[in-house]
Amino acid sequence: MRQYQDQEKRVLIKVVCNGCGRELQLENGIVQEGVFPGRVNWGYFSRYDGERHAFDLCEACYERLIGSFRIPVETEEETELL
């Protein structure tokens, strides 16, 4: 869950993990730890058709989530780190 200072969502002031409710470390609008930004625009074949969902997960909650998968996530090494 993200809170912004302005309506245009330019200045991020708070990021809270939707899974555990912990506030993530933020410095000058930049998250200082691992965060999974879940964003989806549900389409026609979904019962959520027309809805946009958003949530954020801290690394621990992300690990819990992917740990429940029957098939592991696909992992690749990033050659260029930003």
Ligand SMILES: [Zn+2]
């Ligand atoms: Zn969490």
